[in-house]
Amino acid sequence: MRIHIPGFGGEVPAIPPERLSDHQATLATNCLLDDADLTPLHAPQTLTDQPQIPQPKHNTLYLYSPGKWFVFEDDVDVVPSPILQDAFGRVYFTGAGKPKVTNNTLATGSGVLPASAYELGVPAPSKKPGTTLQPGSGEDEEGLDDDETRYYVYTYVTDTGEESAPSPLSNRLVMTKPSDRVALTLSAPDNNISGITHFNVYRSAESAEDALFQLVAKLPLHTTSYTDTKRQDQLTHVLSTIDYLPPPEDLNGLIGLDGGMLAGFTGSTVCISEAYLPYAWPDKYQLKTKWPIVGMKALPGGAVVCTEGEPYLLMGTAPDAMMLETTGTQQACVSKRSMVAMDGYVLYASPDGIVRVAGGVAELISEPLFKPRQWQALKPETIHAYYHEGEYIAFYGDTTNGLGYGTGGFILNPGRRDVRYFDFYSPAGYRDLKSDSFYILMTGKLKKWSGDAVLPATWRSKKFKTTVTNFAVCQVQADDISGIEITLYADGNLFHRQTLTTEFDGTFWLPPGLHSTWQVEIKTTKPVRAITLAESPEDLD
Structure with a gap:
């Protein structure tokens, strides 16, 4: 025998x-089990070049460029620009107060990065343009239906070319002669929090208030007076930013979607930006869930939206074609940071275990792994997790308990549906796709997940x-x-x-x-x- x-x-x-089964364990700590061999896990290795790290709290890591790490105190979602090879190096983030954007001019410097950022979105001017009709020379030819009713608006434009929604309409003007001119007075923003550098001035060609507006002039922000003498045939560009609103001030959970869109949430509302215009968030693209939203993770063709009740699928290829569909499975998400986009599906922590959402179906995949008391001992509401080498790497807990599942971490292999533990903890991690490397923060230091030494x-x-x-x-x-x-x-x-x-x-x-x-x-x-x-x-x- x-x-x-x-x-x-x-x-x-x-x-x-x-x-x-004969190969399964009652205890597996600091183990790699590749190819069924028992191999020790390699210890995290401290990097030589260390970023400035806020103390004592640091919950988010993001690699902006080689050697330039963003470190945030709070749970922050960071999304790179959807524009390939963006000349401004823009990065967008939520979770650190109001939604923000930084770039290659603002982000780097000394101290904790990002060094600076603008609030995301360009606020529309709150004051209508002042207008004064200046009659031209000559007499108005009575009996000819050549009078022109005109309105003006203006917008703010940033140093990266992002343009706001328009100001309120000016007073109504009636032009009786071709030589009539209009003197305009514009109002600069009281607090320039978006990098605004100039005005765009538009005027209508028709009397109806919903008519198209055409560009009259581009003016530096310090030029608040302008006299319009242009003929209608000199105007070409049409105002296209009518509903380009900034995102809600409490937007959270920012993600990037296919098709150049960004998405986030506030309460039970999913918000979606214009394609390739991450600063513009029209209200008409908002979608509602039944439950308060906890977090979102992008997948090809859409995203998984987790709530306090059940997960939804966000699907579509354009902002005006997006739709929400429930999975019909009541498994609440108890930790936003537990949500991880894997290979074509999303995993997250629910009160009952780890849920997988794939192909519109939500499944409790950890049911064979944990009994309720065992799962709750891991403090699922504290889990933050990451994808690396095909596995779900999770850190949990801020307390110890009587079941041997104190502060630490575990690795779930979705294929084998087994779990193994490691005996250290990190408050933040980041997976770099370019190098296929995983980084964590430990005891205030930035470390690579798998170094030379073994545990x-x-x-x-x-x-x-x-x-x-x-x-x-x-x-x-x-x-x-x-x-x-x-x-x-x-x-x-x-x-x-x-x-x-x-x-x-x-x-x-x-x-x-x-x-x-x-x-x-x-x-x-x-x-x-x-x-x-x-x-x-x-x-x-």
Whole structure:
């Protein structure tokens, strides 16, 4: 008789130890289980170049450019410009007060980055243009229907060319002669929080207030007076920013969507920007959910919107064609930061476990992993998680408890549907797609997830039930056995502990003893391929 473990898996806490599969663990800490080998997790490695990090609180990391890290105290969502190779290097973010935008002029400098930012959006002028009709020379030819009714508006324009919605309409003017002129007075913003550099002045060609407005002049912000002498045939460009409002001041959860759109939420409202114009957020693109929104994550063709009740799918390819569809599964999201976009689906923490939303279906994939009390011990409302190397890497908790799931982290493998733990904590992480690297903050330092040094891994097997047996020999298969510690438990008690050295070939004798329940524990800093218990050396093969 023998117990042979040719490969190693993670924990499935919900299953009793004696009912696990032979490769599954009752304890898996600091383990990599690639190719079924037991390999120690590499320790996070402190980077040589360290960013300025706000203390004591730092919850968001973002790599703006090589060596330039944004670090925020709060939960902040950062989205790069949807414009490819944006000359201004613009980045948009929510969660740090009002929605903001920074660029390659404002972002970098000394101290905590970003060094500075504008409020996102360009506010429309609040005052209508002042107008004074200046009659031209000559007489009005009576009886000719050539009088022109005219209105004026103006907009604000930023240093990056972003243009606001228009001001209120001017007073009504009636032009009776072609030589009539209009003197205009414009109002600069009281508080320039958006990088406004000039005005655009428009006038109507018709008497109706909803007629098109055409561009008359572009004026520097310090030029608040202008006299319009242009003929109608000299005007071409049409005002297109009628409803280009700034985003709501409490917009949160910013994400980038396909088609150059940005999206965020406030309360139970999904807000969507104009395509490739992240500063413009027309009210007409807003969509409502039944429940207050917790967070959103983008997927190809849309996004998953998690709420305090059920997840929704946001779908569409243009701002005016977006729609919300419920999944029909009442699984609330308890932590915005637990939401992670994986390979074509989203995972998030619910009160009952980890939910996967894929193809319009929401499924509680962790149901076989955790019983309710085990899951709640992880403090799911504290989870913040990241995608790396096909796995869901999560940090949890700010407290300890009686179940052994204190502050720390776990790795969920969605394919195997098992979990393993690591014994350190980080308040913030960032995955860099360009380098396929994962970074975390630990004890106020920026670290790369997997460095050169290894952590001691601990793996404990299921409880193997046998007839009353005297296992006499144990064999460990590894390229380097030195320092590997093997602990055997028999009938719930410590039976034998052996630390391997180079004197061993991986095989060692066990003390005599008849037992019917066996458990194997391995502590190692070296990869292990397999372990076997047998009644004799001949039974090892």
